[in-house]
Amino acid sequence: MTAPALRLVDVSKSFGRTEIVRDVNLEVSRGERHAIIGPNGAGKSTLFNLISARFPVSSGRIELNGDDITSLRAFEINRRGLSRSFQITNIFHNLTVFDNVRCALLWSLGYRYSFWRRLSALADARERADEVIQRIGLRRRRDTLASTLSYAEQRALEIGVTLAGGADVVLLDEPTAGMSRSETEEAVALIRRVSEGKTLVMVEHDMGVVFGLADRISVLVYGRIIATGTPAEIRANPAVQEAYLGTSRAHA
Amino acid sequence: MKPPPPLLTARRLLMWGGYLALILLAPLLSRSGYWLSLLSQVAIMTVFALSFNMLLGQTGLLSFGHAVYYGLGAMITMHALIAVNQHVVPIPVTLLPLVGGLGGLVFGVLLGYVTTRRAGTTFAMISLGIGEMVAASSLMFPAFSGGEGGLSSNRVIGKGWFGITYGPQIQIYYLIALWGFACVVAMYALAHTPLGRIANAVRDNPERAEFIGYNPQVVRFLMVVLAGFFAGVAGGLTALNYEIVTSESLHAYTSGLVIMMAFVGGVGYFFGPILGALLITVLQMAVSSLTAAWLFYFGLLFLVVVLYAPGGVASVVVEHRRLWHAGVLGRLAPAYLLAALPVLLVGAGVVAVVETVYRLMKEDSARLRVLGFTLDASRGLFWVAVVAAIALGMLLLRKVARTVSDERHRAYATLRQERT
Numbered sequence: 001m002t003a004p005a006l007r008l009v010d011v012s013k014s015f016g017r018t019e020i021v022r023d024v025n026l027e028v029s030r031g032e033r034h035a036i037i038g039p040n041g042a043g044k045s046t047l048f049n050l051i052s053a054r055f056p057v058s059s060g061r062i063e064l065n066g067d068d069i070t071s072l073r074a075f076e077i078n079r080r081g082l083s084r085s086f087q088i089t090n091i092f093h094n095l096t097v098f099d100n101v102r103c104a105l106l107w108s109l110g111y112r113y114s115f116w117r118r119l120s121a122l123a124d125a126r127e128r129a130d131e132v133i134q135r136i137g138l139r140r141r142r143d144t145l146a147s148t149l150s151y152a153e154q155r156a157l158e159i160g161v162t163l164a165g166g167a168d169v170v171l172l173d174e175p176t177a178g179m180s181r182s183e184t185e186e187a188v189a190l191i192r193r194v195s196e197g198k199t200l201v202m203v204e205h206d207m208g209v210v211f212g213l214a215d216r217i218s219v220l221v222y223g224r225i226i227a228t229g230t231p232a233e234i235r236a237n238p239a240v241q242e243a244y245l246g247t248s249r250a251h252a
Numbered sequence: 253m254k255p256p257p258p259l260l261t262a263r264r265l266l267m268w269g270g271y272l273a274l275i276l277l278a279p280l281l282s283r284s285g286y287w288l289s290l291l292s293q294v295a296i297m298t299v300f301a302l303s304f305n306m307l308l309g310q311t312g313l314l315s316f317g318h319a320v321y322y323g324l325g326a327m328i329t330m331h332a333l334i335a336v337n338q339h340v341v342p343i344p345v346t347l348l349p350l351v352g353g354l355g356g357l358v359f360g361v362l363l364g365y366v367t368t369r370r371a372g373t374t375f376a377m378i379s380l381g382i383g384e385m386v387a388a389s390s391l392m393f394p395a396f397s398g399g400e401g402g403l404s405s406n407r408v409i410g411k412g413w414f415g416i417t418y419g420p421q422i423q424i425y426y427l428i429a430l431w432g433f434a435c436v437v438a439m440y441a442l443a444h445t446p447l448g449r450i451a452n453a454v455r456d457n458p459e460r461a462e463f464i465g466y467n468p469q470v471v472r473f474l475m476v477v478l479a480g481f482f483a484g485v486a487g488g489l490t491a492l493n494y495e496i497v498t499s500e501s502l503h504a505y506t507s508g509l510v511i512m513m514a515f516v517g518g519v520g521y522f523f524g525p526i527l528g529a530l531l532i533t534v535l536q537m538a539v540s541s542l543t544a545a546w547l548f549y550f551g552l553l554f555l556v557v558v559l560y561a562p563g564g565v566a567s568v569v570v571e572h573r574r575l576w577h578a579g580v581l582g583r584l585a586p587a588y589l590l591a592a593l594p595v596l597l598v599g600a601g602v603v604a605v606v607e608t609v610y611r612l613m614k615e616d617s618a619r620l621r622v623l624g625f626t627l628d629a630s631r632g633l634f635w636v637a638v639v640a641a642i643a644l645g646m647l648l649l650r651k652v653a654r655t656v657s658d659e660r661h662r663a664y665a666t667l668r669q670e671r672t
Binding site (some may be wrong): 073079113116118122162 | 255256257259441442443444445446447448449450452453455456457458460461462463464467470472474478530
């Protein structure tokens with residue numbers, strides 16, 4: 001039996017006395033598209049930050065392909081094949097689209113901290129970068145500074161930078177946040193295209209996107225996972241309905 | 253696979269060939285010793301300023317203590333020169349700058365390990381602290397630093413390769429120029445390697461760099477070490493040039509000077525610090541021989557650049573080159589000519605005040621003779637005239653600035669139209 005691509009065991013996180021994530025257990029098998037949903041402030045982004053080591057966990061264990069990665073640093077986890085995108089676009093603003101993507105794949109091609117190789121002579125890096133740029137639909141913007149791209153283009157680049165290194169476990173944090181209907185549709189098509197054969201975990205608010213893309217869904221409420229299942233199971237789950245209705249009743 | 257782009261394009265050959273020809277032929281322009289020492293100093297400062305910009309411009313690290321590597325490189329080179337003079341080690345003088353570079357590199361490893369743990373303001377403060385510590389300890393270890401008097405030795409050891417003794421200044425100039433050229437090429441090449449580009453990525457967004465597999469701390473550390481090497485070479489060249497090194501070479505003043513060169517030249521472009529080193533060194537040597545108030549003018553220049561051309565001289569050059577290529581630069585000429593008069597008025601007024609006041613302070617005489625006129629700061633009329641000139645100049649400048657800015661907007665609009 002192969003280990004799940006990603007496994008969280010009793011993961012908790014507190015900031016001071018406030019518990020944001022409580023005893024989360026989650027298994028994502030290889031090749032699965034897994035969505036995490038839940039009301040605002042449920043701890044979804046924090047969960048991503050824990051998995052990718054942006055924050056340390058307070059307790060619990062995280063495994064990537066069966067290896068414990070709980071105490072590793074972000075770049076070490078990335079080198080082991082987990083990559084993530086950010087809810088607020090997090091790219092290299094003063095580099096071109098091409099250089100953003102090329103930087104993102106240098107480590108995986110083994111160039112590391114090389115200061116004796118000429119960058120423009122690295123044909124594999126150039127061609128891989130151009131491939132990625134083609135796939136994210138930014139070919140016409142290849143030599144544009146990232147800071148001058150439109151919002152939707154920056155979001156596409158965000159995904160390109162996340163995927164360029166060839167990680168096989170990809171976390172996408174609200175990839176369609178702030179997009180128009182048509183932009184969202186394009187983004188979904190893009191995610192579908194680029195996540196082919198990869199394990200995908202995404203936080204997403206747009207239920208249309210979630211139910212259209214995900215194989216399985218976990219529902220996070222007040223830092224706890226209250227249900228995990230296929231889209232049909234989640235839709236039919238009374239606890240989920242209660243949680244969503246409950247929060248809307250609380251707001252009312 | 254497509255073949256990689258050629259290393260030597262016609263444009264690059266022309267650019268680098270031109271640069272090399274310039275530094276090789278420049279000494280022929282004048283036979284005065286002053287000219288040669290100016291050129292030598294420019295070449296040394298070019299390397300120093302570029303090494304500083306490997307940190308600031310390329311990696312986003314503002315160091316207030318970069319002179320540490322320069323000064324230590326100079327001292328280590330001096331010790332090597334002394335050892336060579338005493339026949340302890342047989343290193344040819346030609347290769348001594350390398351010793352300075354290796355010294356800078358070693359100290360880059362030692363100090364960089366401490367400084368690069370954090371970026372941003374923390375890095376700046378740590379670099380300032382380390383700079384002060386090293387400067388203070390240089391006086392605590394007089395055997396190493398030479399104490400108050402500094403270290404000195406003799407670079408003329410005997411005939412080396414091709415009968416070169418490094419006795420005449422022209423020979424040492426060519427040594428400096430060629431080492432300088434090699435360093436500039438090396439630093440340019442370094443900016444175009446995987447590490448160089450990742451340093452840019454770390455500058456822009458260190459957090460994201462971690463999520464593409466890079467440890468920003470290692471990137472910063474490597475850049476500090478490499479910048480330390482080049483600063484050390486610059487120090488080594490200084491040691492050979494002057495045959496004396498004092499602890500001033502690693503003081504905050506020297507660190508400040510290199511910051512100014514980089515800023516005035518422009519940190520956003522590779523060639524910016526080259527322009528800055530040239531401009532500041534020329535000012536330093538030319539203006540300091542004309543007036544005691546040269547440091548004041550330095551401060552003023554720095555202020556003007558930071559306020560009105562924050563990208564430095566380089567960005568102004570690049571901007572105008574773009575307009576030139578678009579064929580719209582000529583349209584700006586009348587506006588610029590119009591601006592010259594108020595700029596001259598304000599400039600002359602400020603200079604008159606500064607010079608007479610300095611004179612009053614230093615020599616107790618407020619009289620200054622310029623072009624047959626006598627300026628006398630002890631007379632009320634002088635102040636009326638000066639204040640009037642500055643005020644009028646400012647007033648005109650405000651009006652003209654409008655015209656200039658309008659013209660520039662128009663030029664850019666044309667530029668954009670032609671693109672689409």
